[in-house]
Every structure is written in C-alpha cells, then in structure tokens.
Amino acid sequence: MCGIIGYCGQKPAVPIVLEALKRLEYRGYDSAGIASLYDGRLLIRKDAGKIDEVIQKHDLASLPGIVAIGHTRWATHGAVTQFNAHPHSDCGGRVAVVHNGIIENNQQLRQELTKIGHKFTSETDTEIIPHLLEDELKNGCSLEQAVLNIAPRLEGSYAFLGISLDDPGKIIGTRKTIPLIVGTDAPDYYVSSDALAFSQYTNRVMSLEDNEVVVLTQKGIEFFDAQGNKLVKRARKLDHSWAESHKGGYQHFMLKEIMEQAQALSQIVHQDEKRFTNIALDILRARQVIITACGTSRYAALVGRYLFSRVGKKFCDVVMASEFGYFADSVDKSTVVIAVSQSGETADVVEGVKAARDAGAQVISIVNRPNSILADLSHQVIYLNCGSEIAVAATKSFLSQLAIFYLLSFAMVNSFDEAAARLTDLSGDITKVLNWNKSELIKLSQKLKDKSAFYYIARGINFAIASEGALKLKEISYIHAEGMPAGELKHGTLALIELGTPVVVICPADYTFLETLSNAMETKSRGAYIIGVSDKESDIYDSWIRIPEVDELLYPMVAVVPLQLLAYYLAINRGCDPDKPRNLAKSVTVK
Ligand code: M6R
Numbered sequence: 198m199c200g201i202i203g204y205c206g207q208k209p210a211v212p213i214v215l216e217a218l219k220r221l222e223y224r225g226y227d228s229a230g231i232a233s234l235y236d237g238r239l240l241i242r243k244d245a246g247k248i249d250e251v252i253q254k255h256d257l258a259s260l261p262g263i264v265a266i267g268h269t270r271w272a273t274h275g276a277v278t279q280f281n282a283h284p285h286s287d288c289g290g291r292v293a294v295v296h297n298g299i300i301e302n303n304q305q306l307r308q309e310l311t312k313i314g315h316k317f318t319s320e321t322d323t324e325i326i327p328h329l330l331e332d333e334l335k336n337g338c339s340l341e342q343a344v345l346n347i348a349p350r351l352e353g354s355y356a357f358l359g360i361s362l363d364d365p366g367k368i369i370g371t372r373k374t375i376p377l378i379v380g381t382d383a384p385d386y387y388v389s390s391d392a393l394a395f396s397q398y399t400n401r402v403m404s405l406e407d408n409e410v411v412v413l414t415q416k417g418i419e420f421f422d423a424q425g426n427k428l429v430k431r432a433r434k435l436d437h438s439w440a441e442s443h444k445g446g447y448q449h450f451m452l453k454e455i456m457e458q459a460q461a462l463s464q465i466v467h468q469d470e471k472r473f474t475n476i477a478l479d480i481l482r483a484r485q486v487i488i489t490a491c492g493t494s495r496y497a498a499l500v501g502r503y504l505f506s507r508v509g510k511k512f513c514d515v516v517m518a519s520e521f522g523y524f525a526d527s528v529d530k531s532t533v534v535i536a537v538s539q540s541g542e543t544a545d546v547v548e549g550v551k552a553a554r555d556a557g558a559q560v561i562s563i564v565n566r567p568n569s570i571l572a573d574l575s576h577q578v579i580y581l582n583c584g585s586e587i588a589v590a591a592t593k594s595f596l597s598q599l600a601i602f603y604l605l606s607f608a609m610v611n612s613f614d615e616a617a618a619r620l621t622d623l624s625g626d627i628t629k630v631l632n633w634n635k636s637e638l639i640k641l642s643q644k645l646k647d648k649s650a651f652y653y654i655a656r657g658i659n660f661a662i663a664s665e666g667a668l669k670l671k672e673i674s675y676i677h678a679e680g681m682p683a684g685e686l687k688h689g690t691l692a693l694i695e696l697g698t699p700v701v702v703i704c705p706a707d708y709t710f711l712e713t714l715s716n717a718m719e720t721k722s723r724g725a726y727i728i729g730v731s732d733k734e735s736d737i738y739d740s741w742i743r744i745p746e747v748d749e750l751l752y753p754m755v756a757v758v759p760l761q762l763l764a765y766y767l768a769i770n771r772g773c774d775p776d777k778p779r780n781l782a783k784s785v786t787v788k
Pocket residue numbers: 491492493494495537538539540541542543546589590591592668669672783784785
C-alpha cells in the first residue's frame with residue numbers, strides 16, 4: 198500500500214520519479230505527488246487521482262530538479278483529497294516527506310506538535326514526520342541526524358523518504374517493518390518500496406534493515422544503524438526476470454499474467470529437491486501445522502490442507518492471518534507455521550509470523566517476491582519463481598502456490614519427482630483450457646455482465662477454487678459473489694437463488710462429481726443459470742466451461758484458470774479496470 202521513490206544523480210530527477218511512480222502504481226493509485234529541490238526552492242505538486250491524471254493536470258513533467266521524491270497513495274488516514282496526497286511538508290515548506298505505512302501514535306504526536314505551534318494541513322498520520330524533522334533541523338541537525346533523532350518517537354510500521362532545503366542535495370530514507378530498497382549505478386542512486394521502480398536503470402540493489410537510515414547524494418550512498426554508526430553494505434544483483442513489468446502486448450497485466458500460467462507451472466518444478474524434501478519432512482514431523490495467509494493466498498492454503506491430508510496423511514489447520522494472533526497461545530516449539538504470501542509484505546502475515554517466531558515455532562514461508570520481509574523472517578523459504586505479478590488480482594501466483602503445495606505433499610511421501618513430472622505435463626493442459634474456453638467466456642461475460650450476484654459452488658479440494666473464483670469476480674468487476682462448499686447452500690444461501698441467478702458449479706469428474714451436480718440441480722430447480730466447469734458434460738449446465746481430464750488432485754489448477762478469465766472479461770464488459778480495482782492495492786502493508 199503506497200509506493201515511494203527517490204532519485205538523486207546526474208540526470209533530471211523528475212522524469213525518473215514519474216516513470217517509477219507508474220511502475221509502483223500497483224501499490225496504490227488514489228493520489229500521487231512529487232517534490233523536488235531546485236535552485237534553492239522546494240517544489241511540491243500533488244493531487245487525488247491516478248498518476249497519469251495527476252501528471253497531466255499539474256504538468257508534473259515540467260518540474261525541474263536533480264533530487265526528487267514521489268509517492269503513489271492508497272489512503273489509510275484521511276480521505277482521498279489533494280491535501281492528504283503526499284508529499285507532506287512542515288510549517289515553513291522547507292521539508293518534504295513521502296511515507297508508506299502507518300504511524301500508530303500520530304494523534305498523540307500531532308497534539309504535542311500542535312501545542313508547540315505546528316500547523317497541520319492534512320488529516321494524515323504522515324504529516325507529523327516533516328513537522329518533527331522541522332524542529333530537529335532548526336536545532337542545526339543534518340537531515341540524517343534529524344531522522345535518527347525522531348525515529349524512536351514513531352510507533353507503527355513505516356518506510357519514508359525526506360528532502361529539505363536546510364540540508365539540500367540529499368535524500369534520506371528509513372524503515373521499520375515496511376520494505377525500502379536502494380539501487381546504485383554511480384553517480385545515479387535510487388531508493389524505493391520496490392526495486393521494480395528503478396530496475397530499468399540498475400540491477401545492483403541493497404536492502405535496508407529495520408531502523409537503518411540511508412543517505413543518497415550525488416557523491417554516493419551512506420548507511421547508518423539506529424545509533425548513527427556507519428554501515429558497510431554490499432550490493433546484490435537483482436534478477437531481471439523478476440523486474441520485468443511490461444504488458445507484453447496484452448491490454449492488461451492481469452490478462453498477461455493469466456496467460457503466463459502454463460509457463461509458470463513449468464518453471465516451478467525447478468526446486469532444490471533435497472531441501473524441498475527436508476522441508477516436507479519437517480512438516481510431517483511437527484506436532485501441529487498451521488498455515489496462515491490472506492485472500493487468494495489463503496485459498497491456496499486451503500487446497501494445500503487437502504493435499505497434505507490426502508497425500509501426506511498430515512492434518513493441518515488454515516488460519517486467516519488477520520486472526521492468527523488470537524490463536525497464538527496454541528503455538529509452541531513443536532509447531533510449524535507455513536506463511537503463504539505472493540508479496541511477502543502483507544502486514545497481517547508478517548505480524549502472525551513474528552508472533553509464531555516469538556512462541557518458538559518453526560516458520561516456513563512460500564513467497565514470490567525475492568528478499569521480502571516475510572522471507573527474511575522465516576527459517577525456510579520456498580519461492581514461487583513466477584516473476585513479478587503486477588495486477589492487483591492474483592492469478593499466476595495462485596496457480597504457483599497450488600503447485601508448491603502439490604510438490605510439498607508428494608515430497609512428504611518421497612515422490613517429488615513424480616509430482617514434478619505431472620506438473621510439467623499439466624502446463625499443456627493449462628494452455629488447452631485457455632484455448633478451449635476463451636470465446637465462450639467472452640460471450641458469457643457479455644450475457645451476464647448486468648447480473649448483481651454470482652454464486653460459486655464445489656466440494657472437497659475444489660471448494661477453495663469456488664471461493665477464489667468468487668473473490669476474483671468481486672474484486673475486479675464489483676459484482677457481489679460468494680463461493681462455498683456445495684453442501685452448504687441449503688443451509689442459507691439457497692434463499693438468494695432466483696430466476697437467472699448465475700451459479701458457477703465446479704464439478705470435475707472426480708469423487709465430488711455426483712454430489713456437486715445434485716446441489717447444482719437444487720439451484721437450477723429454483724431458476725439458477727448454471728455454468729458448469731467440468732471435464733464431463735451434463736444437461737444441467739446452461740453453459741459448459743470445459744476443462745481437461747486430469748488426476749483428481751490437479752483439478753483445482755485447471756479449474757481456476759477459466760474462472761480468472763471469466764472475472765477478467767466481466768470486468769472489461771462492465772467498464773472496470775481489472776489491473777487497478779477501486780479501493781484495493783497489491784501489497785497490503787497495513788493491518
Ligand atoms: O501478497 P499476498 O499473497 O500476501 O496478498 C494477500 C491478499 O491481499 C491477496 O491475495 C488479495 O486477496 C488479492 N488481491 C486477491 O486477488
């Protein structure tokens with residue numbers, strides 16, 4: 198949530214910052230702004246709206262400067278207005294700050310600052326930072342010393358960047374819990390929430406640890422620990438395949454990412470088999486196993502739970518990460534906690550993992566983003582290796598998470614190779630399912646675009662796919678949707694079915710087929726329009742989305758793909774932007 202960027206170097210700074218903001222837009226897109234230092238002046242322009250709109254409206258590209266910072270916002274404190282957009286400034290307009298995260302004690306600090314005469318112009322928590330810096334700078338501190346002095350007063354999680362007329366020619370940055378990455382290509386230096394922001398210029402990056410401070414000037418970069426001691430950091434190489442962010446000819450990132458799934462599957466099997474098997478054995482040996490995740494990643498975890506039980510005969514529980522803390526009393530040294538997160542940044546997951554570590558649990562994380570906070574906190578990390586996922590709606594990362602759970606469950610019974618071979622074959626089935634259904638899904642989405650609610654049902658291992666299909670639809674097309682185990686319908690939701698209500702029935706020809714079909718019939722008898730997702734045709738379906746016949750534990754992977762595409766086309770037909778759904782952001786770094 199929120200993307201921040203700073204550039205200091207030999208080139209005009211503003212075009213670099215604007216380009217970076219476009220690359221960071223997946224992190225938030227309700228407001229944007231930049232600040233630059235030029236000719237003894239601090240220039241700030243910002244507004245509510247998507248980045249391109251703000252750039253045009255305020256002619257941001259015309260702003261001069263060789264030092265600049267920028268921000269793309271996902272509102273937490275304060276409405277989506279120009280006043281609340283970042284950068285924020287101090288009383289005298291001499292300091293500018295961009296911030297990602299939440300300052301939890303901002304009300305108390307705001308009161309203290311107001312009492313001593315500071316004037317606030319926004320409702321944000323962020324604005325206290327430039328005011329705190331203002332006082333330190335007035336006392337003659339350097340910008341980095343000012344940051345070191347105020348950081349202990351800030352509670353919560355944050356990454357922020359600042360520039361000031363009182364210590365010009367530099368950008369300072371610091372972080373706590375929220376990521377901050379520095380890119381170096383002397384004499385050009387970058388700092389951002391995500392290396393994607395500057396990966397077209399350099400692949401040499403360095404990460405900040407909690408409470409460290411970085412100073413960027415045209416002469417170089419310096420790092421300090423919380424006590425102000427200088428640190429030496431080595432740059433590591435950024436994997437360029439990760440940093441790709443173009444649409445590759447597709448209209449949207451989401452469509453590109455859906456189409457990349459066959460390839461993602463063939464890549465995912467390239468894991469270190471021995472390490473993988475050891476992790477699987479740790480899971481088997483643990484007294485209890487808890488998987489924690491949010492949103493789509495949690496649905497992958499639910500499929501994982503079935504796989505662990507069916508293949509490895511290992512029962513485990515899945516706990517929503519935002520609720521994890523309430524179960525922390527049951528976590529101990531003999532617990533394995535598996536944290537699943539595409540971004541590796543989700544605050545609820547990070548928080549849960551910290552609690553689990555404190556209780557002595559072994560933490561294994563399944564993440565996509567390299568060098569993420571979650572990866573750093575975990576004892577063992579399994580990477581999805583599916584490349585950057587930009588669209589807010591998770592697609593290829595979900596399929597990759599399912600594949601990881603599939604591999605892990607087979608590794609529990611010493612059959613990693615067999616699972617890897619099956620997944621490699623499955624990538625052809627993913628291509629098939631896309632080719633078979635594309636035109637039918639386009640037609641279906643045109644027909645159903647004005648429906649107000651969809652229901653998704655399935656049983657067993659496919660139940661989580663029903664929930665995932667519903668989540669995809671609601672988040673990008675704003676149609677109400679619910680996914681549930683088919684057997685649960687008659688316990689309440691059936692009351693909502695009326696003439697023409699679309700019911701998506703995931704019923705592969707496996708052990709769940711007949712019972713699921715009979716639940717579908719119950720909705721059809723009440724007027725539902727049945728969309729059958731199956732390898733077996735049936736008279737019950739009003740529309741048939743054909744999937745290939747595969748091993749029964751692989752059906753979730755082939756069934757989810759047409760549901761992603763259905764959601765995508767429905768969003769397009771309803772005039773929604775599937776890459777940037779309203780009110781959402783890709784990385785949810787607030788609790
Ligand atoms: O990065 P994470 O996997 O931790 O993200 C978790 C959820 O925020 C995420 O899956 C969200 O539900 C997606 N937008 C769903 O498409």
